[in-house]
Amino acid sequence: MNEKTEKLLRDDLRQLEANNASAELFQLAQARKSALTQSRPDKKRLIWPTLATSMATALLLVVIAMIFNPTEQSLPSSAMTMTDIQIDEPLVELYEELDFYHWLSESQT
Numbered sequence: 001m002n003e004k005t006e007k008l009l010r011d012d013l014r015q016l017e018a019n020n021a022s023a024e025l026f027q028l029a030q031a032r033k034s035a036l037t038q039s040r041p042d043k044k045r046l047i048w049p050t051l052a053t054s055m056a057t058a059l060l061l062v063v064i065a066m067i068f069n070p071t072e073q074s075l076p077s078s079a080m081t082m083t084d085i086q087i088d089e090p091l092v093e094l095y096e097e098l099d100f101y102h103w104l105s106e107s108q109t
Contacts, residue, residue, distance in 0.1 A: 017025070
């Protein structure tokens with residue numbers, strides 16, 4: 001706005017103020033006070049949906065982590081030890097018999 005327009009507006013406002021009765025000024029003051037004291041939208045109303053969304057997201061991540069557990073990956077065969085392999089009972093007996101025959105062959109010599 002230019003200065004001329006501002007001056008005209010200021011003059012109009014002063015003239016309206018001078019022409020209004022005191023009752024109208026009192027009502028305007030009350031309306032202004034009421035408008036200034038009105039509360040802003042509650043921030044608490046925004047907190048609960050945000051908190052609920054965050055909790056749901058965290059729960060979803062936990063469930064996904066439990067379903068697709070990256071720590072239970074199979075080891076490469078070169079990294080496997082005998083304790084990692086499930087040995088059958090007959091296979092254990094065979095190894096025990098081989099140990100016996102090896103001991104027997106060494107003791108006869």
